Amino acid sequence: MQELMSAWSADIAKQPQWVQVWLDIMMVVLLGLSAVFSFVRAEARWVLAGFLLGAVAMLGLYSQIGYSRLLGLAHVIFWTPVLIYLLRRRAKWRLKETWSGKWIALAALVMTVSLAFDYSDVARWLLGERG
Numbered sequence: 001m002q003e004l005m006s007a008w009s010a011d012i013a014k015q016p017q018w019v020q021v022w023l024d025i026m027m028v029v030l031l032g033l034s035a036v037f038s039f040v041r042a043e044a045r046w047v048l049a050g051f052l053l054g055a056v057a058m059l060g061l062y063s064q065i066g067y068s069r070l071l072g073l074a075h076v077i078f079w080t081p082v083l084i085y086l087l088r089r090r091a092k093w094r095l096k097e098t099w100s101g102k103w104i105a106l107a108a109l110v111m112t113v114s115l116a117f118d119y120s121d122v123a124r125w126l127l128g129e130r131g
Helices: 002-013 017-037 042-065 069-088 099-126
Strands: none
Touching (some): 069 099
């Protein structure tokens, strides 16, 4: 596992700076803050579960195929249902009243942006772009 994580870190370090910053933002919003808000919000527990399942799936894929556009499939599979769940519960976010509501809106935005890249990457991979 340590070897896998070292290889993963090395491949991430080769990515453009903006990709590395975006990954850090996703980690803070979707992992760190979801863990904090999971004590008070069901939405946070779903985001946390989706993030963790996606991470495990992505590392499993990575161990088999290396760093490629197909890795986005893990987010597509696990984050799409979570995002749909969040959006269906918009009326319960309490965006103006609570920090957790503000976080849910931010988490939904981060997932939407990430999934736009992920769907594009998976489609490009399916169309033959294997980089």
